[in-house]
Amino acid sequence: MDSIEKKAIYHLKVAIKNDPQHLPSIVKLCEILVKKKSFSEAQMIITNALSNTSNVSSFYFLQAKLYFETQNYEEAIVFIDKAIQCDSNEVRFYKLAHKTLVQSRKENQAIPYLEKLVDLCPLDGESHYSLSQLLNDETEIRRKILLLEISIELLPNDIKPIIDLARIYMEQTTGNDHEGDSISKTNLQKAEKLFDSATKIKSSSGVPWYYLGKLNHSRKQIKIASTNFRKAHRYKETKGKSAYQLAIINLHYKKPAEAEKYFLEALSLDVKKSNCLLHIAEICSQRKEYKRAVKHLKTASEIVVLEEQHEYTISNLYCEASNFFLARKHLKNAFKKKKLRSKLIIRNYQINKLLKIHQKEEEILTAAIKLNPDYFESYFELGLHFIKENRIEDAQRMFTKACHNNWEHCESHFELGKIECNLKNTSKAKMHFKIVLDLENNHSEAIRMIEKIA
Template sequence: MKRHSMHRLFFLLLPFVFVSSGFTWSSKGEEPCDTAKKVIDGISDVTPAADRSSAQKKVAKLCKEGAAADYLKGVDLEAAREVEDAISAYRSALKKDPSLPDAHGRLGLLLLQTGKREEGSVELFRAVRQKKSPLYAKALGGLFLKGKLYSLALESFKEGMPALKEDVALFNGMGRGYLGLADTAKAGEMFSEALRLDAANEVAHLGLAQVCEQEKKYKEAVSHLRSALAMTPDNRESHYRLGQLLEKMGETAEAEKEFGAAGVARNASPPDHLDLAARYSASGAYDRAAAEYDAALLQNPQMPGIREKLGDARMAAGHDLEAIAAFEDAMQRKEGSDRTCYKLGILNERKGDLDEAVTRFEEAIRLNNGNGDARRHLAEIHGLRGNVQEAIDEYRELIRRHGENPLNYFKLARLLEKKRDYKGATDAYLKAIALDADNIEAHREVARLYLRKKDPAEAEKHLREVLRLKPDDSAVRASLVSILLKQRRFDETTLLLEEEAKLTPANPESHYRLATIYAYRQKDDAAVGEFKKAVELKPDHARALNGLGKLYLKLDRQQEARDAFAAARKADPNLIMPVSFERGLDRDNPRPVVKKKAKKHPKSHPQAKRKKSAKKKRERR
């Protein structure tokens, strides 16, 4: 067989190596775009302009159209206070490379700034998973605090602590977190540290007033409240709290002044207070509503049904510990209901007291078997604690009692997987999809299960649905390509890879993959073009250079093949293919043959003895 025919045969067989090995695309060595990512590490809107400019020049040389360049553009826009444009730039960077922690972090902070709290929290969470950053940890802690997730808030604040030891807001946040967990001693330490840093800090004074009140140190609580009011004299809530404390201390006249400053009509009748409380609640003024319910109970402590409303108002205002006290008072007086138990469960869950939360949710279900919210929370806690069968039972009961909900089926499927009930899990995922055809996670998970049980046809259906809903999901696209290649469905494979190259034009791997399938299908010009694009984006892309060399060899462009193989070997000295092909090229210019020297054996070796004996025989002759 001729030399070029041999090379062509090898080239045509090469794609089947990809098929048999699962069609992986891993590469060795660091890409210029990866180096660019290191350049931008730590660059933000507060970085001096000269340093930002220097980073931009370096990145432009390394990866001009890459994610790092878009990130620096976002930083400049953020420094210029062009928030919406900065958000767009950070999004563009993350579309090209989701592994940029600072892009996630800066985007998260800007989203919070523009009121997009939920989306911002997701970006911040992604940032802190990829990189330890005091700034992002503190912001995430604040979000957890607003959500009453006190333990998580404290964890985040502690991550920021070493670098932010002079940050008053951080210590106040930790103080509020410890108050949420009913740890008044620790809360007092944190608020005191905040006051050490800023003696006129209103939040710290209010926090210490709450700590002192709970520890029944009323005089100290009054002192802190007066200090807070010196800074914000119109704070009605502080006036009301001060009035309550003064009343407990027997200073009625002073208390009346404070209640007046708070806008609470002390001479009103209990029904008037309830009417005002309802109006305040309707308008979202929950602190004032709570004050009116308090005033009504001061006048008539035996008034039924008010403590639960008081608890609702305090809970809505964010005063969880006071809300728990009101709800528990209602339960002791036999005024509570399954709803009261449910809310006590929620508040204890927020506090991190899961045992008490479970007790309250179970009590709510006992009082009302149809309380689906309590059952849902109970199922989630069981799942969190690893009580898988108990969680499964609760979700099944939820479905039986409250109808078919795609989220309940999805969570049930996840739990059934943990029990290795793969058929049951598959059925539950399919039920979730039947109820919500656009449930992307259910499609993704059931496709994985079908692949597990060697059913590529069903897996393909759901992978295609994921791509319909999220075309830029590279992992799902790779799984689908693998299925199609194994079935030799090359037209569809090519289409998928062409779509990928259009979606991610700055990704050299997308062009490399497309070039490989073009080469296999003997679309040589197209393959050369895609290999070249991959090399333009990543000049040391060894496998793309190798593929380009093999194509040139096939097209009898030997010098270009030689150059490509040399570049591939330089990019990755461990790559075997370029070396073997270069040796094939060198057959036209064979190297001089060097004779090997005969191997010397030691005297004791049998071969040496035989040689010695033969020599003696020759000498005797």
């Protein structure tokens, strides 16, 4: 093979010597040299060609390709733009521009190139789909939907645009204050229909089954969701994600052993590792396997720091590339990991408290609050600590914050009721005990306290 390659290089060099502007020979020779990683020699040939040619755009493009292969993406874009200035209707220029910007994490800057590509190739479904991926502003949602609809028509055997369009309809419903309204129902029906069509187009993919599971879970149709996730669980691409969702569903049905099995599977497939370990620790704690729970929490605490740092790193890389949409997305993920660190601290604290292990309680709980000021349990636990210390005003303040962050945490209301009762504020005490009964109508202690006040 080497001897054939050497002969090819020799004959191509002879051809170029006889005609320094012979583009096919120059292109082929450069492709061989790039493959052999003889970049400097390829660069010399392109430089000579550029100084002796009238066909400038093709050689600018060749120079851009060389820069792309050597991962010099900034210079690659410079020469693509030069090529476009010479010939603005050459499809391959725009395709290389998109490819280059994706590799350099600047895909958001590819929009004008893809818009031109769509104009030049109105039947190119991939270009329509790639452009739709970059329209992430809320004001662009109609255009994004239109591009995805065109992609679906032009790429009838590709489920990616179908899944993306269905997800848009599903996300327009998620978090809606009027989830029961006709628009939300229509959007979910559209999404469901699209996901169903995707299962028929590509029966070897678990992705549409996974999203059907998410959709039915959002409808609180847990049994149907479970069936969907089990179907997604058959496929490698969605096995880990589906295992995690099946674990959550088994927790909902109070089947901790089954849930643990799925969490361990998701963990082994690197899906939500720190979350899986937290849930497994909570299951162990319910069984009073406290040492095992502490062990899992320790591992989770180590992993979550790495996960958080990874998200910050990726966010910074996208930020440096001025890709602010993806930079924000990864920064948001980093903050979620930071909040999870707070929850892990609290769970570890609670188990150590059960084991009667000495802890620097105020210091630990304050650290948890600092990581996540919105997590109610940190304030509740600190309030209990202040009660022990006889710091009633501080305790009252902590329980109030716990209620503010989670109104439905009846134990915080109950503790506030007890404080108000001890302070002889019977009306306020009664109010809090009634709130407890609103949340849990068979709360025996609240009933007893109301009777005591009466």
